[in-house]
Amino acid sequence: MSDSDGASAASAVALAGAKGGRTAGARVALIGPPNSGKTTLFNRLTGLRQKVANFPGVTVERHTGVAVVADGREVPIIDLPGLYGLSPRSEDEQIAYDVLTGRRGDTGKPRAILLVLDSTNLARHLMLAAPILALGIPTLVILNMADDLRNRGGRLDLKALSSELGAPVALVSARQGEGIDQVFEYLAGQMPKPAPVELPILQDVPKCREWAGRVGCEARYRAPAPPKWTRRLDAVFLHPVVGLLVFLAVVVGVFQTIFSVADPAKDGVDWLIHLSSNWVASILPDSLFRSLLLDGVWNGVGSVVVFLPQVLLLFLFIGILEDSGYLARAALIADRTMARVGLQGKSFIPLLSAYACAVPAIMATRTIENKRDRMATILIAPFMTCSARLPVYTLIIAAFIPNRPVLGSFLGARALAMLALYVLGFLAAVLTARVLKSSILKSGRAPFLLEMPSYRWPTLQSLGLRLLDRSAVFLRRAGTVILLVMVILWVMAHLPLIHGHAPGIDRSLAGTLGRTIEPAIKPLGLNWKVGIGLITSLAARETIVATLGSIYGMDPESNQLGLERALEHDLTFGGALALLVFFAFAMQCISTIAVVRRETGGWKWPVLQFTYMGVLAYVGAFVAFHLIR
Amino acid sequence: MPPKTPKPASPPLDKDFRRAHTETVLQLTGNKTLTTLVDLARGDAGTLEEINLPGEEARRLMELGFLPGMRITAGWSAPGGDPRVFQVDGSEVALRRETARHLRVLLDPPKRPL
Numbered sequence: 001m002s003d004s005d006g007a008s009a010a011s012a013v014a015l016a017g018a019k020g021g022r023t024a025g026a027r028v029a030l031i032g033p034p035n036s037g038k039t040t041l042f043n044r045l046t047g048l049r050q051k052v053a054n055f056p057g058v059t060v061e062r063h064t065g066v067a068v069v070a071d072g073r074e075v076p077i078i079d080l081p082g083l084y085g086l087s088p089r090s091e092d093e094q095i096a097y098d099v100l101t102g103r104r105g106d107t108g109k110p111r112a113i114l115l116v117l118d119s120t121n122l123a124r125h126l127m128l129a130a131p132i133l134a135l136g137i138p139t140l141v142i143l144n145m146a147d148d149l150r151n152r153g154g155r156l157d158l159k160a161l162s163s164e165l166g167a168p169v170a171l172v173s174a175r176q177g178e179g180i181d182q183v184f185e186y187l188a189g190q191m192p193k194p195a196p197v198e199l200p201i202l203q204d205v206p207k208c209r210e211w212a213g214r215v216g217c218e219a220r221y222r223a224p225a226p227p228k229w230t231r232r233l234d235a236v237f238l239h240p241v242v243g244l245l246v247f248l249a250v251v252v253g254v255f256q257t258i259f260s261v262a263d264p265a266k267d268g269v270d271w272l273i274h275l276s277s278n279w280v281a282s283i284l285p286d287s288l289f290r291s292l293l294l295d296g297v298w299n300g301v302g303s304v305v306v307f308l309p310q311v312l313l314l315f316l317f318i319g320i321l322e323d324s325g326y327l328a329r330a331a332l333i334a335d336r337t338m339a340r341v342g343l344q345g346k347s348f349i350p351l352l353s354a355y356a357c358a359v360p361a362i363m364a365t366r367t368i369e370n371k372r373d374r375m376a377t378i379l380i381a382p383f384m385t386c387s388a389r390l391p392v393y394t395l396i397i398a399a400f401i402p403n404r405p406v407l408g409s410f411l412g413a414r415a416l417a418m419l420a421l422y423v424l425g426f427l428a429a430v431l432t433a434r435v436l437k438s439s440i441l442k443s444g445r446a447p448f449l450l451e452m453p454s455y456r457w458p459t460l461q462s463l464g465l466r467l468l469d470r471s472a473v474f475l476r477r478a479g480t481v482i483l484l485v486m487v488i489l490w491v492m493a494h495l496p497l498i499h500g501h502a503p504g505i506d507r508s509l510a511g512t513l514g515r516t517i518e519p520a521i522k523p524l525g526l527n528w529k530v531g532i533g534l535i536t537s538l539a540a541r542e543t544i545v546a547t548l549g550s551i552y553g554m555d556p557e558s559n560q561l562g563l564e565r566a567l568e569h570d571l572t573f574g575g576a577l578a579l580l581v582f583f584a585f586a587m588q589c590i591s592t593i594a595v596v597r598r599e600t601g602g603w604k605w606p607v608l609q610f611t612y613m614g615v616l617a618y619v620g621a622f623v624a625f626h627l628i629r
Numbered sequence: 630m631p632p633k634t635p636k637p638a639s640p641p642l643d644k645d646f647r648r649a650h651t652e653t654v655l656q657l658t659g660n661k662t663l664t665t666l667v668d669l670a671r672g673d674a675g676t677l678e679e680i681n682l683p684g685e686e687a688r689r690l691m692e693l694g695f696l697p698g699m700r701i702t703a704g705w706s707a708p709g710g711d712p713r714v715f716q717v718d719g720s721e722v723a724l725r726r727e728t729a730r731h732l733r734v735l736l737d738p739p740k741r742p743l
């Protein structure tokens with residue numbers, strides 16, 4: 001589920017383009033301060049769908065794509081993390097800086113630069129123009145957010161600005177597509193070097209700002225009115241009392257809707273799967289192939305697919321949070337808590353995105369300047385409840401916890417249980433951070449500096465695309481990893497053949513495997529069937545749901561019950577609780593292990609992390625089982 | 630390209646930068662008070678005088694708009710007053726108290742007595 005899937009696909013496209021096109025190697029780099037709309041423009045130019053969100057530090061690696069200009073030529077474009085200046089302090093800034101100066105061996109210096117600045121805050125953003133123009137690389141200065149500038153009554157003289165800067169200038173709105181033609185025209189043209197103009201001493205920030213102010217003056221820049229709505233909304237969201245109430249209401253609302261709104265949708269998908277499974281059963285003759293389809297695909301993969309509505313709902317909420325600009329406020333509110341465990345508010349942003357998936361979250365830690373803070377954040381991110389845990393939690397909660405109201409119709413027992421599991425993961429994360437930051441990762445306090453973006457309306461289009469992409473990722477995973485595991489499981493459940501017939505599931509290869517590890521998990525109140533699920537969940541957490549669906553389906557004792565009832569029959573309440581705790585703590589995710597290895601540059605940290613989380617999961621589950629039994 | 634004649638810079642910067650001369654934190658200059666950013670309550674505004682932080686950290690602050698001579702207005706904060714959002718040079722930036730303490734400002738006279 002990593003964001004880098006998309007990245008590698010994008011660079012594959014780019015390589016193909018570089019080979020076929022006439023401009024091989026001549027790349028154009030998108031440079032600009034964080035949150036100025038570089039990725040939005042990149043997506044416009046290349047037709048790709050890299051992640052856009054309304055807070056600084058969204059892009060943390062370089063992405064490559066191709067823009068096809070008027071005469072059919074392909075121009076490779078590189079999207080980069082944001083830069084405040086040419087003195088990189090964090091990993092993501094370093095990447096942008098290295099590409100810009102040709103220090104990443106594989107690209108060389110860019111052929112041209114698209115300098116993306118926020119036109120609603122021109123004077124400050126122009127500061128970056130000085131060091132960029134001084135590089136002497138052909139540059140198009142793009143003033144983005146033209147729509148916002150106009151709506152808030154700002155304006156400027158583009159001709160004058162262009163002659164002041166010695167480089168062409170385009171006023172565009174990347175989000176609305178206005179003025180994009182000028183960018184395409186530039187890419188199709190000669191792309192001349194910038195004309196020499198008088199630039200300030202680059203090391204001297206006040207001088208640069210003075211220069212930017214003067215250039216703005218020459219261009220008769222009239223700054224737009226302050227964003228009224230941002231001030232008004234902050235008065236609510238950052239209000240000491242109301243702000244916290246809103247925060248709590250949102251959190252409770254999210255969990256309640258996961259059960260009240262998404263549940264009927266889940267039942268609908270469930271019904272469809274049942275219907276199609278009956279249909280397959282009726283048209284195929286009784287054969288091993290039919291059994292593989294029904295037990296492996298429909299009972300197995302199908303029991304994961306039913307959780308798509310829940311997962312999408314979660315992503316919808318995350319999308320609104322990220323696109324509106326509230327996320328940066330949440331980081332602000334969380335800063336004190338983070339400070340108490342020795343981290344800072346910036347660590348909170350990766351942790352929040354870990355609610356979707358730990359892989360992009362671990363990459364997002366690149367924005368944290370302090371190396372040790374970054375390491376600690378990487379190590380605790382997998383404790384946050386990722387979306388792969390959601391199907392497991394939902395299944396077990398629905399099987400064992402009655403749907404009783406707790407706070408009237410506002411909060412039900414199931415939603416409360418789910419909330420408790422999310423809190424459990426968060427507590428494990430911050431307590432671990434505390435331990436790390438007061439021992440092996442002790443460091444001085446890094447200053448916390450976070451730019452607050454203006455609030456923006458999340459567009460239906462961007463939310464829709466997010467959900468579409470998410471569905472694709474979810475279904476692809478169900479159709480590849482999980483399907484593969486299900487086929488292997490089915491084969492193992494039908495071997496060894498006894499007189500040409502499959503043995504019962506408990507005497508099969510799969511059953512034997514489960515029984516082998518049963519002694520280890522018996523103290524947690526779990527049996528061999530769950531044991532098989534725990535083994536398969538190493539591939540991806542939600543595979544346990546598919547595995548149990550498949551095993552209970554093959555078992556004549558439980559195949560008529562449906563997954564929830566079968567699980568309820570098979571486990572005690574204490575065992576179910578132990579299983580939940582185990583999933584809350586254990587690091588059962590190969591992609592996370594791989595990304596931690598890559599980001600920390602070795603096996604030391606991922607091995608340590610896997611062991612620590614595994615031990616904690618086992619002990620936690622043991623305690624849970626023995627307390628509640 | 631037209632020849633360039635130096636023109637006055639945009640408003641907040643055309644005042645020459647005032648440097649703080651003494652180590653006194655509280656000092657009266659006319660009806661303005663020299664203090665630090667921590668002491669700004671929501672709605673208070675002042676002009677940045679000096680950043681007492683090591684080079685690298687000061688540089689990052691300056692790149693975000695905290696330049697001597699800039700007007701800074703204190704905005705909302707997280708519950709408990711830390712960190713606080715400051716409006717500076719067209720953007721809003723959150724700082725912790727431990728950082729804000731090192732930024733000296735000349736407080737504007739209060740518009741109306743509280």
Ligand SMILES: Nc1nc2c(ncn2[C@@H]2O[C@H](COP(=O)(O)OP(=O)(O)OP(=O)(O)O)[C@@H](O)[C@H]2O)c(=O)[nH]1
Pocket residue numbers: 032033034035036037038039040041051052053054055056057058059060080081082083144145146147148172173174175176323456
């Ligand atoms: N109103 C308006 N909003 C825009 C425009 N372009 C981008 N945005 C919004 O600005 C925010 C930031 O856009 P991104 O494309 O992620 O910015 P970025 O420069 O890639 O940001 P980083 O990757 O964090 O450096 C998003 O909420 C966009 O929807 C525009 O032309 N007009």
Ligand SMILES: [Mg+2]
Pocket residue numbers: 038039040051052058059080081
């Ligand atoms: Mg970006």
